[in-house]
Amino acid sequence: MTPDEQHLRLAEAMVFAAAGPVSARQLSQVLPDGADAEAVMAALAAHYAGRGVELVRVAGGVQFRTAPDLAFRLRRVVQVPRRLPRVAMETLAIIAYHQPITRGDIEDMRGASLSQATLDALLELGLVAPQGRRDSPGRPALWGTTPAFLTHFGLNSLRDLPRREDLLLEPPDVAAGSADDSPPADG
């Protein structure tokens, strides 16, 4: 077994064992001195490409996840929580693109008040968190997304979000029910 193979085994074991994404820095603490954590990660990702479990880059690190195409069969045996309602997804998108943002600003953008249930749903999943207060009358709390937001949607960083201009290039008809993406549960 070459030393590199041993590095691969260590990285595999560490990422497999971890409950969340593992960063290159964390990995290099386990690897012998001088080992290239990024290269080991890339080799590991290549090894798992196309398998039932894949190595994905998420929230600034790597994490093993089941291949998306298997979800259909896995849902038979794995308990799947409800998807976020449309209102929560819209609120989340507004927070993600305009953070840090106050509740009042979110309500202005949507032209509707933000219900406690929506905020609770986002908080419960840990997708958003208060990030200080705005220096304006009443000092309203500012909201932003969390690392859990990145992990939840399989994003490596906020830069992975499409540019706002590009969002509008897509015809709005994607909303009218393109076949492949399932609609949010609440209808």
Place this chain on the structure above:
Amino acid sequence: MTPDEQHLRLAEAMVFAAAGPVSARQLSQVLPDGADAEAVMAALAAHYAGRGVELVRVAGGVQFRTAPDLAFRLRRVVQVPRRLPRVAMETLAIIAYHQPITRGDIEDMRGASLSQATLDALLELGLVAPQGRRDSPGRPALWGTTPAFLTHFGLNSLRDLPRREDLLLEPPDVAAGSADDSPPADG
């Protein structure tokens, strides 16, 4: 991709995502009808043999486990220092200020009985040690602090302890029965 390879992917994903061991019966719920769950498990185990993560048989089925030879490399030790219980801290303080002192005198000073367990704990931690016996009926053991006590509290010598006069707002008779009020001599 042969159908068998797809079975392997499904099994891999399911065992990975499951919160407990996966039995052959559970696996066959995910696999297409007619697939041999036992054979798929065996093939999966063979695929992972020698890798950083291995498929092991446990009670009720199979699950992934970190290869045993890697566990020690992944181990991280987190220091969570213990606090001394209140009784032990009080006893230690009295011994520090009034050493050498008998157990009976400690009980008089605290106004409460002193359990053997508390004294044993301090002894085990190396914070106190017997320092001879008092020439009185029963020849009770005398207790004093150790050099380890000084180390733990960051003291150069017992003279570094604040003087009792600096501590006590009450008149000195609160410690009625103590022989002298002078700071303890160097242990």
Place this chain on the structure above:
Amino acid sequence: MTTSDTAATDQGGTGALLVRLEGFEGPLDLLLELARGQKVDLAQISILALVEQYLAVIEGAARIRLELAADWLVMAAWLAWLKSRLLLPKGTAPDEDAEGAAEVLTARLAALQQMRAAALWLAARPVLGQDVFARGLPEDFTMTDRSRLAVDLPGLMRGYLAALRRAAGQRSYRPAPPALWSVQDALARLVALVGQLPDWSTLEQFLPPHLASPLQRRAAVASTLLASLEMARGGGMRLRQEWAFGPIHLRQGTPEDGDDA
């Protein structure tokens, strides 16, 4: 997809209209839905047509149910103003206020449309726990070392003071025994005094001086009575009481008194 059938085309069925209005997340939501019925590109929609559609929907809803929420009506009023300005006869100078307001409305709708697209983009991602799954049984290699002690000097000082305060507190709470005249005290006093008194004397004359409290006085009376009874039993004392609860008189006992005490 959730509200894509526009309400604007549905003004015939009034019952359905009401339901649909309540399904919208506010006036902006409805406006966006109406706008999407017109054009793919929000920049090219006819604001005038949009305004008319909205006002028609609100009017239809208000006919059925008057208690329309305030924000729906505020939006309707604002749009009615916008409409009146946009309808100024051709040839007059364009109303800059109205054009600006129309642009603001278009921009707001575009921003909301953007965010709706972003929400759809997010929802189409392989969502953890929905479409992809992380390890169900993570392993933790963290070991906790509790061998070290978390102690510091202030803690030691606090412990010392707490011990001494508690001990001191216990002492001060011990109640001092009340100074009461005991039977033994009374007996000694009776023996000393009884010989000096020639004849019957009241019991009160044998009480000690300086009895401060009523409790001390009652205790002294009781003790002296018990002591005198004790002396009378041995013949050294005679007691007399004329009537119930009357004053008790004492006298030194004599041999000829016999045992009629």
